[in-house]
Amino acid sequence: MPDQIIFSEPYGSVLVDISVPCVITQWHAFANATAFIALQQFALEYFEAHSSPARPWGWVGDVRQMGAIPAKAQAWLLADFNPRATAAGLREVSVVLAETVFGQIATQTYAQNTAQARPSYELNTQFYNSLEAAKAGARLALSH
Incomplete structure (x- = not known):
């Protein structure tokens, strides 16, 4: 089954x-702090409803x-996103490696x-070379 887009x-x-x-x-592409937090917030609310x-x-x-x-978004990730996601059961974030130096530094x-x-x-944060490998890593993390 293909991935379902729920926000774009x-x-x-x-x-x-x-x-x-x-x-x-x-x-x-780059997202300013407001846009970054809005997308992550939408995803987090979906995650909390299902996990x-x-x-x-x-x-x-x-x-x-x-x-x-952006620094404001990094701070939000630590203070809000991470505690809420872990409370909903998240133990590992599987990250597909960034192709830009800015994305690499950010992650x-x-x-x-x-x-x-x-x-x-x-x-924990684990890095992968492809989306399929990241999904396999997430599946493996869930099995432990």
Whole structure:
């Protein structure tokens, strides 16, 4: 079954793959802080409605075309997104590697900040070379 698009803007989309199951945030371009948070917030609300610690879903961030993540959005990810996502059962974010240096720096910063936030919450970040590999990684993480 193909991924289902549940939100779409020129800068990014939110998709669902129920075969994993996972939410996929797919970035098409740079998003300012307001747009970045709006897309992530939409995806997070969907995730919270469908995932639970007893029946967790995965999360895939397809950041191949993403630009930088503004500082305000990075702070929101740590203070709001991560705690809410882990409360809903998320234990690992599977990230498709960025093709731009700005996206690479942004995702590395997110992974480092998330690792430093322990023991507030336990959330790992794993990097993959393709969307299919990231989905397989999310599926594997859910099986543990």
